[in-house]
Amino acid sequence: MDLTKEQLLVTYRKMRMIRSFEEKLSELVTAGKLGGFLHLYAGQEAVAAGVCGRLDERDYVSTTHRGHGHCIAKGVRAKGMMAELFGRSTGVCKGKGGSMHIADLEAGMLGANGIVGAGIPLATGAALTCKVKNTGGVAVAFFGDGASNQGQFHEALNMAANWKLPAVYVVENNGWGEFTPTEFVVPVKDIAVRADSYAMRSDIADGNDFFDVYEKAGLAVEAARAGEGPTLLECKTYRYYGHYVGDPLAYRSKAEAEKWKTERDPLDAFESRVVGDAMLEAEELRRIDGEVTAELDAAVEAAENDPLPDPASLYEDVYAQE
Amino acid sequence: MDLTKEQLLVTYRKMRMIRSFEEKLSELVTAGKLGGFLHLYAGQEAVAAGVCGRLDERDYVSTTHRGHGHCIAKGVRAKGMMAELFGRSTGVCKGKGGSMHIADLEAGMLGANGIVGAGIPLATGAALTCKVKNTGGVAVAFFGDGASNQGQFHEALNMAANWKLPAVYVVENNGWGEFTPTEFVVPVKDIAVRADSYAMRSDIADGNDFFDVYEKAGLAVEAARAGEGPTLLECKTYRYYGHYVGDPLAYRSKAEAEKWKTERDPLDAFESRVVGDAMLEAEELRRIDGEVTAELDAAVEAAENDPLPDPASLYEDVYAQE
Amino acid sequence: MAREITVAAAINEALRIALEMDPDVVLMGEDVAGGGTREAEGTDEAGGIMGTTRGLVTQFGNERVLDTPISEMGMLGTAVGAALTGLRPIVELMFIDFLGVCLDPLLNQASKLRYMFGGKARVPLTVRTVTGAGMQSAAQHSQSLYWITAGIPGLKTVIPSNAYDAKGLLLASIRSDDPVVFCEPKGVLFDSCDVPEGDYIVPLGKAAVSREGSDITLVGMGATVKMALAAAEALAADGTSAEVIDLRSLAPLDEQTVLTSLEKTGRLVVVDEATPRCGIASDIARLCVTKGFDFLDAPVGCVTAPHTPVPFSAILEQAYMPSPDKIVAAVRELS
Amino acid sequence: MAREITVAAAINEALRIALEMDPDVVLMGEDVAGGGTREAEGTDEAGGIMGTTRGLVTQFGNERVLDTPISEMGMLGTAVGAALTGLRPIVELMFIDFLGVCLDPLLNQASKLRYMFGGKARVPLTVRTVTGAGMQSAAQHSQSLYWITAGIPGLKTVIPSNAYDAKGLLLASIRSDDPVVFCEPKGVLFDSCDVPEGDYIVPLGKAAVSREGSDITLVGMGATVKMALAAAEALAADGTSAEVIDLRSLAPLDEQTVLTSLEKTGRLVVVDEATPRCGIASDIARLCVTKGFDFLDAPVGCVTAPHTPVPFSAILEQAYMPSPDKIVAAVRELS
Numbered sequence A, B: 001m002d003l004t005k006e007q008l009l010v011t012y013r014k015m016r017m018i019r020s021f022e023e024k025l026s027e028l029v030t031a032g033k034l035g036g037f038l039h040l041y042a043g044q045e046a047v048a049a050g051v052c053g054r055l056d057e058r059d060y061v062s063t064t065h066r067g068h069g070h071c072i073a074k075g076v077r078a079k080g081m082m083a084e085l086f087g088r089s090t091g092v093c094k095g096k097g098g099s100m101h102i103a104d105l106e107a108g109m110l111g112a113n114g115i116v117g118a119g120i121p122l123a124t125g126a127a128l129t130c131k132v133k134n135t136g137g138v139a140v141a142f143f144g145d146g147a148s149n150q151g152q153f154h155e156a157l158n159m160a161a162n163w164k165l166p167a168v169y170v171v172e173n174n175g176w177g178e179f180t181p182t183e184f185v186v187p188v189k190d191i192a193v194r195a196d197s198y199a200m201r202s203d204i205a206d207g208n209d210f211f212d213v214y215e216k217a218g219l220a221v222e223a224a225r226a227g228e229g230p231t232l233l234e235c236k237t238y239r240y241y242g243h244y245v246g247d248p249l250a251y252r253s254k255a256e257a258e259k260w261k262t263e264r265d266p267l268d269a270f271e272s273r274v275v276g277d278a279m280l281e282a283e284e285l286r287r288i289d290g291e292v293t294a295e296l297d298a299a300v301e302a303a304e305n306d307p308l309p310d311p312a313s314l315y316e317d318v319y320a321q322e
Numbered sequence C, D: 001m002a003r004e005i006t007v008a009a010a011i012n013e014a015l016r017i018a019l020e021m022d023p024d025v026v027l028m029g030e031d032v033a034g035g036g037t038r039e040a041e042g043t044d045e046a047g048g049i050m051g052t053t054r055g056l057v058t059q060f061g062n063e064r065v066l067d068t069p070i071s072e073m074g075m076l077g078t079a080v081g082a083a084l085t086g087l088r089p090i091v092e093l094m095f096i097d098f099l100g101v102c103l104d105p106l107l108n109q110a111s112k113l114r115y116m117f118g119g120k121a122r123v124p125l126t127v128r129t130v131t132g133a134g135m136q137s138a139a140q141h142s143q144s145l146y147w148i149t150a151g152i153p154g155l156k157t158v159i160p161s162n163a164y165d166a167k168g169l170l171l172a173s174i175r176s177d178d179p180v181v182f183c184e185p186k187g188v189l190f191d192s193c194d195v196p197e198g199d200y201i202v203p204l205g206k207a208a209v210s211r212e213g214s215d216i217t218l219v220g221m222g223a224t225v226k227m228a229l230a231a232a233e234a235l236a237a238d239g240t241s242a243e244v245i246d247l248r249s250l251a252p253l254d255e256q257t258v259l260t261s262l263e264k265t266g267r268l269v270v271v272d273e274a275t276p277r278c279g280i281a282s283d284i285a286r287l288c289v290t291k292g293f294d295f296l297d298a299p300v301g302c303v304t305a306p307h308t309p310v311p312f313s314a315i316l317e318q319a320y321m322p323s324p325d326k327i328v329a330a331v332r333e334l335s
């Protein structure tokens, strides 16, 4: 594994930040302090961290309604994100986007997206930019198993394959699309096989194992940068919370979720590997846990006290030129 | 081959009717006698005839902008079609549809369609009707290689596979989508492989060989009727005319077309097989040729003299109930 | 027997009645069953994101209550094909914002097949869809895009403002031989009123006079009807008598009811949750200035959303939406 | 130097200039190259179904002039992503009727990203698309659906009536940092007028007074401008002096130019190829009855297509479309 200690620490911090960020949101909503329509990424941390671990400033990612994790992994700051979710003018989108549209172009983050599948062509376009401008960059689309049934998936992957774009399509198969089990709506076992429709490279990773994702994402990103075209990378994983915060989760068994949480948790797996292999020490991780908690508490406190947007700003930012 | 002499004669008549119908239209447009946007099916006759040879009154077909052949093969009468193309009130759609929307629900023909890919879900829906009402019917969608790049293709095939609908998806790969060669926009050699994305049956037929199409369509229709779900059947073929009548055909080589016409003509192939194997005699075919010519001449003459629609009919047929 | 039930419950009841009475009726959509027939522990059906389809798969089975993939275009196109061949499908499009991924089956198929086929087809399709803002769902889950479907010849579009109309309009939509888009406005989905238990319809194409008045006509639809009624209340305190019209059908539009009221009052304000351009408000304004010109004593007032996407922040979303105060202010401006 | 060229040629010229002057400009669409760079005999490029892109792939290569699959949603979404990250894409949507299969990238992405991202994005995307009836292309290839794009906040929509404006508006659209839908009306595509050779723009958002007059204002756009001019000619013979306004931009709308004319004439007829509901004609009527009420001496006249799909038969299609005669009749009705 080609990871330095520093990289491992950064990775753990990201995963922990994602987990704690989502847990904090769940608390805040339950306490009636936060509104909106929130889809939490907890349980899938290894995918965002593993793929984004292969990216740099030249690169782009697009995501879905369930996008906080990808933002954090791509380097968007928790403070601006939290302010956004609180609808403050200091939010990363000035309070206009919220959870489903959280974005930070400076960090190469092309936005969460409320339309299932819509992020896939956006990343494809970013890959076209990288190719035409010859920047060496790669664009990654993160999306769910459900999104692989959208026409946009098919159309964009076909175009990317035709044009050999530097793109990576990461499908996070978490077994559910809202309340519907994936096997009801996807008749193939592995979504990765859909790459064959475009003569595209494909791979399957254990989405709860950071190291597996990191390795396979590495191959995909390398191929993209080398001009060998796109890859469809399926990561098998699971979401811990309901589809959205407030979902009573009546449709899935507690036992199913418990099993994933206790036996397959991505943070636990990471920790036992790095500590077991003596790459990091448990105390280092606990220190990070503390720092993350402190950072998040500070972010919430700041967000709660930040100014609300001026109502007049409602009319701004529609057009670049009037 | 399980075809009676009668069936072979019917088949030949259909293929000849399609060929002559299209040649007649080309003439009429060139002579300035006919307007509109016409896409001719000549060269692909064996596909429509081979597949529709397996269908009966319970069954449905949907088609594309290039739909005359499927109409004829599914039993729509040339007279009503010709009147339609002449925009007459006696047309099968009372002059309101024209070539791109020619339809005859009584014959189970769900319409040509001006939107590439849109016929695919229509047939899927007809298959759902057959299943829910348990009619024993099958629905067939005919579409082009180009249409297999539309999101509707992906979405509809996935649904049909999930629900094991009695449907057959016939992709007529004629090497071109308008002026663009298929290999520019479809990165796989065989479109049939796209079935694997849906764990769907697939097959490939020589679209210029009636017997091959008939055989493979038979298997697909049989599977559909037996409740085994849909099939994607790719038929490799070629269109003789330009994309539309008036297309200068600058983009493809004369030699390419000549080769198909002289070496691979579906009517020639049919004739040499049935005459060679002494299933039919050449004179029988010549008699049909003559009958078809006479029928078409009569259809044109009738259409030219039929009444134009009453301008007031412009406002009719928008709603079933006002 | 009538009881107070919510719009969401009224919709559920209408669906059940339609499925019971006609074997050709099928219901499809994402999570309308919600894995409800899965043979595993803990898989109670969800009944859709708003719970409007709860209990239906249990009663009617998953040949008639179908969970679809997240494939709106395929699902709607399939429903059109089914409608064309003898079923009477009801499709749930979770939010009207998703029209973006499935317009073609409505724009170029459902609405046009009958015409293109010379009257020899019918497309008895109902598309149910949630509309409107107010839940901080931001720009892609809060639109009031019914102006797009209302603008397409061959489609009908209806929007109830209360549970009674919701049930009756939905039953009328399902039984219509034409394709109907049935809007379920967020702003009223959980409002209750008296609703009879049995089968009844509210006819398509007929507006209602929700409150009589003589000084000004307020025209609303869906969630703006209650805003208009609240505004009328406030205006009454001032001595202004407002008549409130609930359009109910956006297409076809009941021009006569609007014109009759305008003739009486001479002044009109239209209130629409949608953005201002090319909307129902413009159509009502056009109706006034073409067929109602002689009745008009003042400019027509339009209270709509601004020409912007829907913002996330609650404070901005409130500023975005019409309100009784804005209606009162618009009325005062005409005086 | 100006020469007479067609609208189609003017578009081709604008594209060439834009591609020459800015390396970030790319052009994509079905057959825009048309297999033009295929290494085989007889593969002259087609340059699109209307020939508007002819010669461009030869000059700029197929990294900048890209043939796409028949995947409008993917193509437009890809273009939005490219625009967001530094390219300036021009997309050809062969006919505006195909909005049905690709609305989302316009409705929920291009138009909203800047707003949703708090102003921190720009989407310099131009979508070129053919609009209108008149070629017997029937219900799915003849619509004038620009009311849909004009109604969406965050998009701009323009429609030229002549070759000069076509070139200048297209160059302005491509250089705009906002997404613009550029309509190419069939009815004028092969009409010619004097067009300068070099680079120039016609600003977005500004209408033109195509003919001055004092008795009535005729408002047209795209192909209806020449109908309005012909009607004005006929009316002049009668002693009625008609002013003709060419909207050019449908969004944003140049309200001031319309109101100024209405103030002068007191009467107005709007002429639109599109269907009547929720269209530009309604918006113009609303403008008159809100901001122009005091100027109005008569009802507003609307000459539009009927509320039906476009029929195939030539005789019906003629009856469907606006015409100088229908405009004259509408004017007479107001007198």
Ligand SMILES: Cc1ncc(C[n+]2csc(CCOP(=O)(O)OP(=O)(O)O)c2C)c(N)n1
Pocket (backbone or CB within 6 Å): A064, A065, A066, A114, A115, A116, A117, A143, A144, A145, A146, A147, A148, A174, A176, A177, A178, A243, C030, C070, C072, C094, C098, C101
């Ligand atoms: C076009 C569209 N259809 C439906 C929805 C509603 N919706 C939001 S998330 C979701 C499920 C997505 O499932 P998946 O892609 O597997 O992602 P996951 O939620 O599992 O991360 C649905 C149906 C939507 N937002 N957009």
Ligand SMILES: Cc1ncc(C[n+]2csc(CCOP(=O)(O)OP(=O)(O)O)c2C)c(N)n1
Pocket (backbone or CB within 6 Å): B065, B066, B114, B115, B116, B117, B143, B144, B145, B146, B147, B148, B174, B176, B177, B178, B243, D030, D070, D072, D094, D098, D101
């Ligand atoms: C959605 C849509 N996009 C584009 C077109 C324009 N168009 C009509 S036919 C055609 C090519 C179709 O190619 P294919 O599916 O291979 O069928 P073929 O013409 O070869 O029979 C195109 C691009 C259309 N009618 N509809």
Ligand SMILES: [Mg+2]
Pocket (backbone or CB within 6 Å): A144, A145, A146, A172, A173, A174, A175, A176, A177, A178
């Ligand atoms: Mg999922």
Ligand SMILES: [Mg+2]
Pocket (backbone or CB within 6 Å): B144, B145, B146, B172, B173, B174, B175, B176, B177, B178
């Ligand atoms: Mg083809």
